[in-house]
Amino acid sequence: MTLNVFRMIELSGHALSAQRTRMEVASSNLANAHTTRTPEGGPYRRQDVVLVSDGIRDNFGSLLDDAMDRGARSVRVSEIRPDPAPPKMVYDPSHPDANAQGYVAYPNINSVEEMVNLTTIMRTYQSNIAAFSALQEMAKSAINLGNTTS
Amino acid sequence: MNRIEKNPFAQLNEQKNDVDLNASETTTEDFSKDLAAAIDGVKSSLHNADNQTTNAVIGDGSPHDVMLALSQAELSFRLVTQVRNKLLDAYREIMRMQL
Numbered sequence: 001m002t003l004n005v006f007r008m009i010e011l012s013g014h015a016l017s018a019q020r021t022r023m024e025v026a027s028s029n030l031a032n033a034h035t036t037r038t039p040e041g042g043p044y045r046r047q048d049v050v051l052v053s054d055g056i057r058d059n060f061g062s063l064l065d066d067a068m069d070r071g072a073r074s075v076r077v078s079e080i081r082p083d084p085a086p087p088k089m090v091y092d093p094s095h096p097d098a099n100a101q102g103y104v105a106y107p108n109i110n111s112v113e114e115m116v117n118l119t120t121i122m123r124t125y126q127s128n129i130a131a132f133s134a135l136q137e138m139a140k141s142a143i144n145l146g147n148t149t150s
Numbered sequence: 151m152n153r154i155e156k157n158p159f160a161q162l163n164e165q166k167n168d169v170d171l172n173a174s175e176t177t178t179e180d181f182s183k184d185l186a187a188a189i190d191g192v193k194s195s196l197h198n199a200d201n202q203t204t205n206a207v208i209g210d211g212s213p214h215d216v217m218l219a220l221s222q223a224e225l226s227f228r229l230v231t232q233v234r235n236k237l238l239d240a241y242r243e244i245m246r247m248q249l
Contacts, residue, residue, distance in 0.1 A: 006195075009218055010218075132218070144232075147232075
């Protein structure tokens with residue numbers, strides 16, 4: 001590991017940004033839990049965030065570490081893809097988007113599941129902040145190392 | 151006349167001192183360059199923190215990016231301040247020497 005403290009701060013930043021994106025997508029899923037119309041047509045599809053671990057390659061040392069699979073790895077959002085699960089069909093003939101049989105296609109979103117996701121995302125965000133704070137404390141005490149003797 | 155009186159070892163020593171002086175001069179020059187580069191780095195990270203804050207205020211960017219940029223700037227500033235303190239301490243220590 002040849003990362004300096006500033007690269008580690010950037011790594012924490014990427015992790016926080018990734019969790020923030022997950023939070024945005026989860027909020028959008030919750031907001032659209034009953035949306036039956038979208039510009040693409042049909043009901044809203046639940047979105048999923050796919051994260052991918054990303055090597056840090058900013059100098060020769062980290063490049064070598066990355067090539068040898070032993071460097072610190074950052075994270076980034078690879079893609080946001082729709083959930084392939086079929087929409088929920090609810091019988092409601094008075095709804096303007098009901099089909100010929102009187103069924104309305106509602107988004108495939110389970111609000112309990114989304115709430116659990118939100119909690120997990122929040123905890124992950126907090127743990128990343130804790131990691132960053134620990135790193136910052138370490139750097140500060142290292143900088144103050146010389147002060148103890150004088 | 152002076153030349154002859156001087157002992158050859160003293161001359162050698164003088165030459166050696168000259169060489170040493172040159173060496174120390176080049177190293178101090180390098181160090182001052184390093185220090186200037188470090189200060190430039192601090193300046194750019196302070197600038198970055200400033201930009202991030204402006205972005206956050208006008209509604210772009212996320213709060214954690216601002217805080218990370220700020221703490222990065224703070225850490226590098228502390229580091230450079232500490233180096234400067236150490237340098238000043240060393241200078242004062244030398245000035246305090248009895249002649």
